[in-house]
Amino acid sequence: MNLLDVKDLKMHFPVHGGVFSRVVGSVKAVDGISLSIKKGQTLGIVGESGCGKSTLGKTIVRLNKPTAGSIHVNGADITKMSQSELRPHRKQFQMMFQDPAESLNPRMSIGEIITEPLLIQKIGNRHTRRERAIQLLERVGIPGSAVDRFSFEFSGGQRQRIGVARAIALQPELLVLDEPVSALDVSVQSQVLNLLLELQEEMGISYMFIAHDLAVVKHISDYVAVMYLGEIVELADADIIYKNPKHAYTKALIAAIPVPDPTVKKERIILEGEIPSPINPPKGSAFGHRINHPQYAETEGLDMPLVEIEPDHWVAADPCCLSVEDYINARSLVK
Amino acid sequence: MNEDVLVIENLQTAFDTEQGRLTAVDGVSFTVPAGKTVGIVGESGCGKSVTAMSIVQLLPQPAGVITGGKVIFKGKDLIGVDDETLYGIRGNEIGVIFQEPMTALNPVQRIGKQLSESLILHKGMSKKDAWAESVNLLDMVGIPSPEIRVGEYPHQLSGGMRQRVVIAIAIVCKPDLIIADEPTTALDVTVQAQILDLLKKLQKENGSSVILITHDLGVIAETCDEVVVMYGGRVVEQAPVENIFKNPQHAYTKGLLDSIPRLETPRKSLLKTIPNMVAGLAEFVDGCRFCQRMEREGDSLNTRPELKEVATDHWVEACPQCTTHA
Incomplete structure (x- = not known):
């Protein structure tokens, strides 16, 4: 059974304008996303800024109220639950944010920060919570004696470890990680990635790992989903997607990663322009529009769902972004 | 025509703090040949940005002071020249690209x-x-x-x-030297590729030299001719780009290269790491600062290792515990 099941999830934010601040449109940050994560597995989410990947993460842990679609965690439908109904379920899913300096309260000791989730869930007493904080700190590689110190006394890498300790305090089954290592130096980044891998092994946690560094995502993920303008355009086993990307956008993203080897002379695909505004997205293929594809006009109003083009490999049936052969194949699979 | 646009000799830059005067750049020397790109790589706090800002003397004031060394730009030492001369150079002969647009x-x-x-x-x-x-x-x-x-x-x-x-x-103003301090760190990979391409194109057109500061080894490999690896305010290794990646000689350079996940690394395998963290400026030892991080013991912690040329243009800080070239 899947730990997380997301179906046709939409998260639209209203845009107000005019003298009476009427709703004049909406930002379609997440626009019809379906995905699932199995127990103990990692799904990586990649895409450029503004593609909706962070909104997707926040919506899944219900920091936003979804516009449409459904979210099931361990079989329970959490899509429409109120905050009080959600509270007992929150133990199962936690989120960790990018900036270790801003996500930790500077007025709380790190012991208080780590055990705040236990306090909210009314678990244990003062004494046992402190014990637990020490235990968690030591698990993430910080001496337990530091429990009464404040977050600003620590370096970026240590703060991110404290963030991990807080996120695992309730022994969640799902952890949504939003750019957890982007702010860290390479040598510290590898320390935190190893910690996450070890914790997954020990506790069987599932991760949703949101990042823009494709090499990092590939390293930690079982599956990788590529997002463009609020939609998933390709989703596959992590090895498959890097060896055999089908979608033009995935290919461009992979080609843009700088390779740490000066002797590699690879073919460069320099993408022109940037991701368009999600307020007025193109009517047809969003990426086809960016690259001025000659077949763009055909895609206006065309349904381009994700289809399983080969085992463990899904791609949007988009004529602008697939080879002719792949497109014919994909189209034949559209129900 | 093989002139050096910039020669930095034994640069020392310090900051006056509540803990006294702390040295952030401790005797850094390197040269930037005409038309070439030199990359400076290292972790936060290694002094790479302070080195670059010392060249144009844009240090936070009044705390930042250049306490020694020479910055010879087109044959003229910029240390100690008057503000008027600097105004004429900054933005004109030396252009600076800052990280946060x-x-x-x-x-x-x-x-x-x-x-x-x-x-x-x-x-x-x-x-x-x-x-x-x-x-x-x-x-x-x-x-x-x-x-x-x-x-x-x-x-x-x-x-x-x-x-x-x-x-x-x-x-x-078509500068002779462009200093780019983490020019693409805040950008997406696709936009990063566009910007790096643009920099290369402009460099070719104007014949400028570039100092590129980054912590991204991929960016270094794709854009630089020479690489300076800094640790703890000092240069630990310096070489043409192929040597740094194919034949690194200092333990820190090797550690950095090993700790980045690559597309070909087996998925979900544990990465190699460099243990511990960089010491604070006030705690640095006189000797090898990488040995300090690795919690090693011995003489190497007391005396500063010399930079030694181990192959043509390939220099390494000759600490006996960090390299075989001591």
Whole structure:
């Protein structure tokens, strides 16, 4: 059974304008996303800024109220639950944010920060919570004696470890990680990635790992989903997607990663322009529009769902972004 | 023609703090040949940005002081020259690209005004000519509809566009040297590729030399000719780019290269790491600072290792515990 099941999830934010601040449109940050994560597995989410990947993460842990679609965690439908109904379920899913300096309260000791989730869930007493904080700190590689110190006394890498300790305090089954290592130096980044891998092994946690560094995502993920303008355009086993990307956008993203080897002379695909505004997205293929594809006009109003083009490999049936052969194949699979 | 545009000799830069004077750059020397790109790589706090800002003497004031060494730009030592001379060089012969485009640009001035400033100041152009030249420059750095953008404010542009404007400002006077401090760190990979390409193109057209500061080894491999690896305010290794990647000689360089996940690394395998963290400026030992991080013991902690040339143009800090070349 899947730990997380997301179906046709939409998260639209209203845009107000005019003298009476009427709703004049909406930002379609997440626009019809379906995905699932199995127990103990990692799904990586990649895409450029503004593609909706962070909104997707926040919506899944219900920091936003979804516009449409459904979210099931361990079989329970959490899509429409109120905050009080959600509270007992929150133990199962936690989120960790990018900036270790801003996500930790500077007025709380790190012991208080780590055990705040236990306090909210009314678990244990003062004494046992402190014990637990020490235990968690030591698990993430910080001496337990530091429990009464404040977050600003620590370096970026240590703060991110404290963030991990807080996120695992309730022994969640799902952890949504939003750019957890982007702010860290390479040598510290590898320390935190190893910690996450070890914790997954020990506790069987599932991760949703949101990042823009494709090499990092590939390293930690079982599956990788590529997002463009609020939609998933390709989703596959992590090895498959890097060896055999089908979608033009995935290919461009992979080609843009700088390779740490000066002797590699690879073919460069320099993408022109940037991701368009999600307020007025193109009517047809969003990426086809960016690259001025000659077949763009055909895609206006065309349904381009994700289809399983080969085992463990899904791609949007988009004529602008697939080879002719792949497109014919994909189209034949559209129900 | 094989002149060096910039020669840095034994540069020392310190900061006056509550804990006293702390040395952030401790005897750094390297050269930047004409038309070449030199990358400076290292972790936060290794002194790479302070080194670059010491060249143009844009250190936080009054705390930052250059306490020793020479910065010889086109044959002239810039240390100790008067402010007038520096004004004539900064933005004119040396262009600087800062990391954060939102803070590098003035939010209440039109793009065109910010570009014109240098042209009016250094090239003596009239306002009208400078404005027209600004449109050309925006076009050159690949900004669509430059004649409209030139009249806009920074907040009306996206992050990638803003970074292009910052680059346009740095190259406005066709400088001999461009200092780029983490120019693509805040950008997406796709936009990063566009910006690095643009930098290369402009460098070719103007024949400028570039100092590129980054912590991304992939960016270094793709854009640099020479690499300077810094640790703890010092240069630990310096070599042509192929040598750094194919034949690194210092344990720190090797550690950095090993700790990055690559597309070919087996998925979900544990990465190699460099244990512990960089010490604070106040705690640094005189001797090998990488040995200090590795919690090693011995003589290497007491005496500073010499830089030694182990192959043509390949220099390494000869600590007996960090390299076989001691």
